[in-house]
Every structure is written in structure tokens, then in C-alpha cells.
Amino acid sequence: MQKEEIIETLQKFGLTEYESKAYVTLSLLGQAKASEISKQANVPQSKIYVTLENLMEKQLVEVSQERPKLFKAITPSFVIKNLLEAKEEEFKSLKQKAFLVSRLLRPIEVDEEIVEGIWVQKVEKYMEILDRLVQMVKKAKKYVYDVTKSLPYSSSYREALLDCKEKGVSLHVMAMSLEDMEKMKWYVKNGIKVKLLEARNHPRILAIDGKEVAIRIDNGKPVF
The missing domain is CATH 3.30.870.10 (Endonuclease Chain A)
Incomplete structure (x- = not known):
């Protein structure tokens, strides 16, 4: 699987384009400064810190307390497992809502509603x-x-x-x-x-x- 395909797959799991690029790049680098991630991932410098903050909130990235700060990606297998579980929960919720909607809209489907x-x-x-x-x-x-x-x-x-x-x-x-x-x-x-x-x-x-x-x-x- 090519790097571009991995980025597209992560986006399907709910990450933004910048988040996907930054995470993939950081996974390959091991650990890096924000400026290096920005350059390698092709994420604008003005967006990189917000992007990394979002990844930290999603528990996909860790940050050191050093100066300058170093960022490190959480183990990919662990990340994919969590993202997949989140998607499964989302699908389960959507399935329940779909069932509820179909029940609520059922009266529309009665024979009297067939228009000649x-x-x-x-x-x-x-x-x-x-x-x-x-x-x-x-x-x-x-x-x-x-x-x-x-x-x-x-x-x-x-x-x-x-x-x-x-x-x-x-x-x-x-x-x-x-x-x-x-x-x-x-x-x-x-x-x-x-x-x-x-x-x-x-x-x-x-x-x-x-x-x-x-x-x-x-x-x-x-x-x-």
C-alpha cells in the first residue's frame, strides 16, 4: 500500500487530511519537531501545531517536555485498533438511528399514500x-x-x-x-x-x- 493510500484510509477513519499526513509522516520519522513534521508532511507551518494538538487529543501522538518539543506517533497497530472500534461504535449508533427513523416514517408507506x-x-x-x-x-x-x-x-x-x-x-x-x-x-x-x-x-x-x-x-x- 502506497503512502497516499494510507493517508486516504486514515481519512476514512475520521482524520482530516492534515492529521493523516502528519501522523503518517511522524510514524515514519519516529520522533520529530513540529517544523520538521510540517516540512516532511507538506502541512502548512500555520496549521501544524493545531494539527498536532488534535492528534494528541485523539491519543494518536505524544509530546515530550523538552525544548524544543518533540512529537512521537503512538504505535500504529494500537491506533488502528482504536480508530476501528470508534468506527464500529459509530456504525452501531447509526444502525440504531436508521431503525428508529424507518419505524417513525413507516406510516408514509401505507397503501393510501400510493399516488395514482x-x-x-x-x-x-x-x-x-x-x-x-x-x-x-x-x-x-x-x-x-x-x-x-x-x-x-x-x-x-x-x-x-x-x-x-x-x-x-x-x-x-x-x-x-x-x-x-x-x-x-x-x-x-x-x-x-x-x-x-x-x-x-x-x-x-x-x-x-x-x-x-x-x-x-x-x-x-x-x-x-
Whole structure:
């Protein structure tokens, strides 16, 4: 890993660009004066003391009581461990907040909020399309009609179908390729009937409860 990559990685852990440069430089130097760190790390002289103070507050750097002061980086393995633990705590907190937000906003997702009309959503990645379909399937209460060229292999889509089955939602799946024979085994195993119809054109259509329909149109880029 190059020095620049290490600096970028430290920034992802929450350090600023100057802090990352100063810490990496100091780790390589062993110990050094602020002026030397500033020069080697390419951190402006006017910013180096603030940068080093911040690193000390984050327990990434130690300072001697000598004159002139010497700075030394804390052992990298120890630092990375602490930064990683801090990020894990941050992610854990964010995950809890995300769950709370989804619970608070849930009323917005009820059927009455579906607005009539034709709505277009441009997407470029297959997973973006699949995520949208998963959202629709999860809302189904009566039936799901799924017409597809290739049966989805995604675990999230399959889990959504199984949830529907448990709720008593009627599932109707039609595949249009013999290549799906292997994937079809999962559907048969879980009691989901699949009809196979070979066709030259392969539309992607998902209909939910007669209230919402998604159609993928391939015209250079997939569009809903």
C-alpha cells in the first residue's frame, strides 16, 4: 500500500487530511519537531501545531517536555485498533438511528399514500432495480405477479417472496428462459409455482395487488 493510500484510509477513519499526513509522516520519522513534521508532511507551518494538538487529543501522538518539543506517533497497530472500534461504535449508533427513523416514517408507506399516475425512475445498476422490486413485494397483501427473463437470485428478493407466502399472499411467477431451470428448484422447494414461457422479448413486469406495477424498459439504460 502506497503512502497516499494510507493517508486516504486514515481519512476514512475520521482524520482530516492534515492529521493523516502528519501522523503518517511522524510514524515514519519516529520522533520529530513540529517544523520538521510540517516540512516532511507538506502541512502548512500555520496549521501544524493545531494539527498536532488534535492528534494528541485523539491519543494518536505524544509530546515530550523538552525544548524544543518533540512529537512521537503512538504505535500504529494500537491506533488502528482504536480508530476501528470508534468506527464500529459509530456504525452501531447509526444502525440504531436508521431503525428508529424507518419505524417513525413507516406510516408514509401505507397503501393510501400510493399516488395514482405513471412515475418514472431512472436507474443504472441492476441492484437498484432489484431493491425497488423488493420494496414493492414487501408491501403486497393479496397477490404478486412477477414476469421476468431471469429468476432473481438475490437473497433479499427471495426473503420478500417467502414473507409474502407466510402472509398468505398469492404468488404468480413466470420465467422466460430455460437457463432458469436450476434457479427454479429453489422456488419449487419453497412451494412457489413458476411457469416457463420461452419468448424472444423479455419484459420485466411486477404487479402488486392491482395497485402498483413496475415495468423495466431497456433503452440503453434500464428505466422504471
